[in-house]
Amino acid sequence: MTSGPALITSRDNPLLKDLRKLAQDSTAYRKQGRVWLEGDHLCRAAIERGVKPxxxxxxxxxxxxxxxEFGTVADKTVLLAENLFASLSSLDSPAKMGFIVKMPEQALxxxxxxxxxxxxLQDTGNVGSILRSAAAFGFRQILAxxxxxxxxSPKVLRAGMGAHFALDLLEGMEPPxxxxxxxxIVVTSSHEGELLHETKLPWPCAWVLGHEGQGVSTAMMEIADRKMRIAQPGGEESLNVAAAAAICLHASAAAGVAKAG
Structure with missing residues (x-):
């Protein structure tokens, strides 16, 4: 049963301390088993995915x-004095609401x-963007x-815009x-391999996306079945990894649709 809102005005409140860790420490979720979703857009996206805060x-x-809109969606509702909410936000323009949700158990x-x-991959924006593309194009499993x-982490969650809750996420994996x-296993490369637009792609498959600067690791290259590159007639040296991911995953999804048809 949902209760009425409780007001927190003290910086020393235990819930506020935990919330501050979730909002500012990228790995605090691993200890607490829950995550912080900041902003009405992300919170709304989570609800649309069936998440109950x-x-x-x-x-x-x-x-x-x-x-x-949100007054009865959670088991508990908390109000923070304005200065307290602003102190935990990591946004340039602090949001005015957020959810604490239980983190799903790691999928098998x-x-x-x-x-x-x-x-x-190191850039949180790239990681979140790739999760969005994966969810959009039918790749439901992510191995990190x-x-x-x-x-x-809060930054990846914001960039993912709710995609996390449509995916099976496995962290701490090894190349084998x-x-x-x-x-x-298909790896991306900026300088070697088959041209994506000239290739019949396998479906299903596993796309490997590598570090922003160093690319796919030697260990993953060694177990790859195929190497792919994206034609760049404009002459740029390489694409941003999130942009490359969207192109590759869309091409695979199209191959999957063609195969099903």
Whole structure:
């Protein structure tokens, strides 16, 4: 049963301390088993994915604005004095609401399904963008190799815009784990391999996307079944990894549709 909102005015409140860690420490979710979603756009996207927040948090002055839409969605509702909410936000323009949600348990690796392997990506915006593309194009499983940015960090969550809750996310993986996927492993390269637009792509498959500067690791290259590159008639040296991912995953999705038809 949902209770009425509770007002927090003290900086020393235990809930506020935990919330501050979730909002500012990229790996705090691993200890707490829950994540912080900041802003009405991300919160709305999570609800649309069927997520029920454990705690809804609002800036006190914004409560009248959000009470109608979000006032009863969580098990508990908390109001924060304006200065307290601003102190935990990591946004240039602080949001006025957020959710604390229980983090899903790490999924078990599934064989034979379309998968994206993140091989040491560091930029949180790139990681979140790739998760959005994966969800959009039917890649429901994500393997994050050790060294990849924390998937459930606040910045990745914001960039993912709710895609996390449509995906099976596996963190802390090793390159050999990808061999258990039982699908062709396809790596991206800026300078070698088949041209994407000239190739008949396998479906399902596992796309490997590498570090922004160093690219796909040697360990993943060694177990790859195929190497792909994207034609760049404009002459640029390489594409941003999130842009390359969107192109590759869309091409695969189109191949999957053609195969099904």
């Amino acid at each position: 454990a705690i809804a948090v609002f800036q006190e002055s914004a409560w009248p604005q959000y009470a109608g 690796l599934k064989k034979g399904v379309p998968t994206v392997v993140l091989d040491g 190799i050790k060294g990849t940015a924390a998937l459930w 784990d990808a061999q258990a996927l039982d699908v062709p």
